[in-house]
Amino acid sequence: xxxxxxxxxxxxxxxxxxxxxxxxxxxxxxxxxxxxxxxxxxxxxxxxxxxxxxxxxxxxxxxxxx
Amino acid sequence: xxxxxxxxxxxxxxxxxxxxxxxxxxxxxxxxxxxxxxxxxxxxxxxxxxxxxxxxxxxxxxxxxxxxxxxxxxxxxxxxxxxxxxxxxxxxxxxxxxxxxxxxxxxxxxxxxxxxxxxxxxxxxxxxxxxxxxxxxxxxxxxxxxxxxxxxxxxxxxxxxxxxxxxxxxxxxx
Numbered sequence: 001x002x003x004x005x006x007x008x009x010x011x012x013x014x015x016x017x018x019x020x021x022x023x024x025x026x027x028x029x030x031x032x033x034x035x036x037x038x039x040x041x042x043x044x045x046x047x048x049x050x051x052x053x054x055x056x057x058x059x060x061x062x063x064x065x066x
Numbered sequence: 067x068x069x070x071x072x073x074x075x076x077x078x079x080x081x082x083x084x085x086x087x088x089x090x091x092x093x094x095x096x097x098x099x100x101x102x103x104x105x106x107x108x109x110x111x112x113x114x115x116x117x118x119x120x121x122x123x124x125x126x127x128x129x130x131x132x133x134x135x136x137x138x139x140x141x142x143x144x145x146x147x148x149x150x151x152x153x154x155x156x157x158x159x160x161x162x163x164x165x166x167x168x169x170x171x172x173x174x175x176x177x178x179x180x181x182x183x184x185x186x187x188x189x190x191x192x193x194x195x196x197x198x199x200x201x202x203x204x205x206x207x208x209x210x211x212x213x214x215x216x217x218x219x220x221x222x223x224x225x226x227x228x229x230x231x232x233x234x235x236x237x238x239x240x
Contacts, residue, residue: 021171026104029166029234039106 001037006060009053010035023052103170110167118158125150145212152219159223163230183224190217 010020017035021028026045033039034049041049046061053060103111129146132138141149162168169178193214 025171027107027166027169027171030104030106033106033166042105045105 001063003035003037003060006049006053007035009055009060013053015053020049020052024048103167107167107170110165111162114158114161114165114167117161118154121157122150122154125153145215148212149215149219152216156219156222160226163223163226166230166234168227179224179227182220186217186220186222186224188217189213189220193217 010017015023017031018028021031024031024045025048030039030041034041046057050057050060129150132140140146159168190213193211193216197211197214
């Protein structure tokens with residue numbers, strides 16, 4: 001499932017995937033894979049992304065049950 | 067060439083290889099930059115090594131069965147070993163390349179592609195030259211023609227990397 005919350009949080013800060021990747025210390029393709037829902041990041045990476053984007057884990061990675 | 071002379075040549079080659087290997091290790095960070103991979107890349111590389119290992123095992127088993135049961139002797143042992151390793155390495159490289167796990171986040175990827183392309187091209191050139199001199203298809207898989215086989219194999223890896231980069235660029239990051 002696509003992570004649109006992360007994508008919009010990144011866009012709100014006017015960051016490209018490459019810029020976010022550099023700030024977090026991973027490859028651009030990894031950020032792309034997370035946003036596309038192709039890769040489930042570890043909690044460590046989730047926390048780093050949240051810190052850079054100024055969001056909580058719930059705000060970016062919690063899936064609401066339908 | 068006498069046995070002693072051969073041993074000296076092999077020893078010299080090993081010495082040169084060891085020196086180059088040591089230099090490569092010493093200047094690795096300067097040449098390639100930081101080579102730490104992120105968690106997704108490490109996971110993909112794990113899958114790639116597993117595939118490469120499985121392919122290598124499969125090749126060895128099929129080759130052994132073909133030799134023992136059917137009596138097929140298609141290449142010299144050294145040529146067989148090198149070709150099997152080449153196929154396994156190509157599988158590992160291909161898996162890493164197509165899942166974006168071949169360059170560390172801050173590594174200079176172009177250098178790696180250039181080095182493998184250069185080594186491949188040298189082998190291919192030497193192999194073609196040798197092959198044209200002999201012009202013998204019967205001996206194609208013998209050790210004397212291994213450079214041609216290795217050259218073709220080594221060129222595949224940078225070609226895969228370049229093709230993947232082009233496809234990536236067209237898809238584009240956001």
